[in-house]
Amino acid sequence: MKKEAMTKSINISQKRMEADFILKNAYVADVFSLCWRKANIVVADGKIIALDEKGEFTAKIEEDANGRYVIPGLIDAHIHIESSMVPPSQFSQILLPHGITSVITDPHEIVNVSGRKGMQYMLDDAKNVEMDIYFMLPSSVPCTSFEHSGAVMKAKDLAPFLQYEEVLGLAEVMDFPAVLGSDSDMLDKLTLVQQANKLIDGHGAGLNKDQLRGYRAAGIRTDHECITAEEARERVKQGMYVFIREGSAAKNLVDLLPAVTPANARRFTFCTDDKHLDEIMKEGTINFAISLAIKNGMNPLQAIQLATLNAAECYRLYDKGAIAEGYTADFVMLEDLQKMTIASVWKDGQKVAQDGEVLHEAKGIATIDEAILNSVHIPNLTKADLAIRFKAGNLANVVGIMPNQITTQHLEKEVDIEAGFFVPSVEKDLLKIAVVERHHSLGTIGLGIVHGFGLKQGAVATTVAHDSHNAIVVGTNDEDMLCALNALQEMQGGLVVVKDGAVIGELALPIAGLMTTLDAATAVKKIEETHTALHEIHPDLYFHFFLTLSFLSLPVIPELKLTDTGLFNVKTFEHIPVEVTENKVLG
Template sequence: MIKTWFECTPQLVDVAMGRTPADMVIRNVRWVNVHSGEIVPGTDIAIAAGRFAFVGPNADHAIGPQTQVIDGEGRYALPGLCDAHMHVESGMITVTEFARAVIPHGTTSMFIDPHEIANVLGMPGVKLMHDEAAGLPINVFVQMPSCVPSAPGLENAGASLGPAEVREAMSWPNIVGLGEMMNFPGVVAGDANMLAEIGATQAAHKTVGGHYASKDLGLPFHGYVAAGPADDHEGTSLADCVARVRQGMRAMLRLGSAWYDVAAQIKAVTELGLDSRNFVLCTDDSHSGTLVHDGHMNRVVRHAIAQGLKPITAIQMATLNTAQHFGMERELGSITPGRRADVILTSDLVTLPVETVVAQGRLVSRDGGLVVDIPPYPYPAEAKDTVKLGRKLGAADFDIAAPAGVNGVRARVIGVIENQAPTRALEASLPVADGVVQMDRAGDVCQIALVERHRGTGTVANAFVSGFGYDKPCAVASTVAHDSHHMIVVGTDKVDMALAANRLGEVGGGVVIFSEGRELALVKLPIAGLMSDQRAEVVADEANALIEAMRQCGCSLNNAYMQHSLLALVVIPELRISDIGLIDVTRFEPTDVLIEEAAV
């Protein structure tokens, strides 16, 4: 654990004055100063006790016989990148493996919300990830999950947390605030529990994370802001981020594996000229394949620059702005004395190749590879074997019965929107055979099921979904099903759907795809049914095989698995599925799958 600035003050002063040698000196860099917005050439950086001690034109006075000297060779030195809002579990790997994957990409600070594991294991799961995060060589801070379950009355999670648990967590050393307040209908309705969670966080002088997933910027939006959430990452349009910033929130613009929300909103800065200090970049959800092959926050910064943002402004949005938002400007986000010594060396600010990474004053990555050993974190047995189906499922469990004597029906259909979290509320005319409503593969309407997996009740909720484009018999099942994390099964063939669901029951959770009775790909996720105990590179390869198998079955969506995993997220409009059935997330109430009879 890095010492506090106060504890290090005598050593930092002595190094700055030349009385004591530094632990490390990085020489001859172009200093990307995120406070002044300048790039200062010919700069040296002296580091001691994991913090910056001196940043100036010549650090000869800070070099001793034992000082590690790194020649910057005129490259740019910028602060280590910060991810302001993210869920480790979305990478299907542990916090440790996530850190191993992103350090070579220059991420040195992460603000994680472990509400995935919270929905399965409750407070013990949050504590596991909190303790794991505290032992890593980069800065991993935790936000206490706020909505477990995310929408009480519309779903049943594996655990339930409330104001008492939030108050307890605020005393933990690595908790920096409250995770995204997803139950925005509860907040605007004055729900006592939601407001108490916000109040407990504010009483601890910590940051309340927001999640207003509605297009309504009228009174409900104003009521939500009045309750205290300090940020929001659910904006998808220019109007969204403008409204948030004008009301004193910080707009978090996300580029995850499947969420592409930066381009539309960054125009608030590049075209409307809004103050960039109130915009923050984040990922929210990143697939392991994205982390290993494409990058993390460096990918987001590059993307923001490609949308017309000045490089230094984009860097500020991924460093200083994030630190200021969490009240940690004196700890993170800039290369200035006293802050944690997190540095990236790069030869180009636009393409942003990450050539050297220093975290907390320690060289951790060079030329895209780790140079430190980060051992696996041992998850206990009670964090595993969490998938309880209660019985073996058969094809008939996925039947949707039609009214007696009809040959066709009109049905509600969940419509997937590529690269966005919201869905559309669609309708389709579907045929009936032997009293059972049929899918329409030619019309891209297949079935979706939510299989209860926390208590072994054996219940299955069925509905229809469109947008995946599957054109052959297949089924994809996943125990990653935000946010209650039951099991989502999407398929064009009910026999395959049963095979996929039962397979995940056998292996203790994960993601699997079957086609015509044959298993095409499997990612085992034994930790809470959410995370693998394998290395990130192994999981990335398995996940890529899964995505390729989905393509072979006709799905051409970008990162379709991420879309699949959010179809049970009953706090984002318009239609979702939960363990109690189809949910209308514009009205926040259950709704019938079948609308009316229709001749087909």
């Protein structure tokens, strides 16, 4: 703060000058003491100068809260903006009305596709938005050595980005064998960030307490991959922050709430990780998590503390997360506390949203590099490229999906075979799945069998396929699968639904095959069309199909996944064949 600004703040605090703005008659959430305070919020130069309980301050502009609850601006501790399918400039516009004033994002989706150009684009597009967007540098590009991504980012490639003030550290470290095995490249990244006095996020899916100890030894301090309360308790015991995730595919909040107690609550916060645009526009993100926590028995002030002060302190954002003297004037006025219905949102002391609408147009949209807009290179394929051959029998290693989870089951099932090749079965819900390398025309194709999707006909494909974002397609027949892949190539990435050889639903995502160039409202209409198309080929659909599909290629989440190099056992960290050749008894 400059001397002149500090002088002004001091003078206002001592009532020698009038403030810029006062929100009067508010019930303010005190996230330090977990109580409500009736006060006027006094603001100047984007900072909170006082909580005036006696009506002693005056301001140029005043507004009456009329006794409504006012809480700090909400913070999403971990989200991939690309999963919303809109760039940062649009993302800010749709999140602010839901009370989210700050996010910490990991752009490893676009960086896995477009490398340094992708990272720079995200930083540039986030520059002039009203929301505060902080970045963690992608730690795993490529995600693992068992697949092909569009880029490689070593420590030397990450180093220039540490100069940015909005870069807070290293994003979720997913490659736990590299950490525990003291891999040289991984240690270069970890030490680079530590020497810059920045932070390191974790990704401890399925790790036991001994493996977590290795993460802690490497300076990793957060985890958003807990799916049980016991996992959460173990991480808190080892001094980690636990991010309670509630997104589109991974919905862990209800299962993790029993781990949160008044004694340990300061080590928990909320995150979204991945959430699709239509769901964000309908229900928001962290505001939705708070309402769900309250509905399941959490004290409202405790839930608000998790979503504000805890997240801010975890990331050393010491001027955010509270409504108190000296803090940034980010706050949210509620219409309904239990449902987290939002009336108005202030960012840096300025009203930016009211009654579900942003008050200002997006500005400063970044130019998109042509390489980012032309990132999809799917080869011309034939049915022979999708053939899964069986040599000895009909017992297969099958990916079992778990609806609304990003983990899978490793199943062994008898499948239908004709002339030595696998044939999908709608009746048994055993479908074909393929991951096709789309970055460098390498020609690698991973093939597998999946159970649990329940498609009755057609095929579904997308270039949103975590984390290397190759093309992934699932279908009941080869013809529709090929049609879907061809459509992805023509539109330079996106979401596609095919029935009887024709595209019946689609959303083009030409920004690295991950994000749209459409405005959010138009994009949502296209998403709704794809959902309608999905129900046409899957009338009983009850889970988020595209997000579930998109995580089937992520080879760091247990148990069985598929990459462009083949079927991958995450527990043993090795490829396995589709056909089970040993003599095993089915469970």
